[in-house]
Amino acid sequence: YILPRIKEILERIYSDRLEDVILYGSFAKNMPTQDSDIDIAVVLKGxxxxxxxxxxxxxxLYDLILETSELISVYPISEKEVDNSVWPLYYHIRTEGIKI
Structure with a gap:
């Protein structure tokens, strides 16, 4: 229930600049632990x-984080970086990430 709300907030602040919102990490792999945060890649144009x-x-996201007590980790990235970088984090976002 939190993921659609995160996307809605990001769409509101970025509008047409928002390319994708991608869940990655332990929640995307369906292997979260009690200490896991929700890893979100925010893919932006430009x-x-x-x-x-x-x-x-x-x-x-401040109010949503307070309301839900969820640990949310955001990583803003350009669409060019996520598509072309060989950095391991970007590879995992591309290959294991789930678009919200």
Whole structure:
């Protein structure tokens, strides 16, 4: 129930700039533990200033995080990076991630 709400909030703040919202990590593999966070890749069109976007996203998700007490980890990334990078994290997002 939290994933559609996360996507809705991201669509509201990014509108047409939002390319994809991808669940990855232990929840995507259906192997979460009690200490697992919800890993979300936020794929954006254009250049991405990760620090600026992380602040913007957490500001928007603040009330939802308080309400649900869920640990949410967001990772903003450009569509070009996720498609072309050989970095292991991007590989896992591409191959194991689930689009929300």
């Amino acid at each position: 250049k991405v200033n990760k620090a600026k976007e992380i602040d913007k996203i957490y500001d928007a």
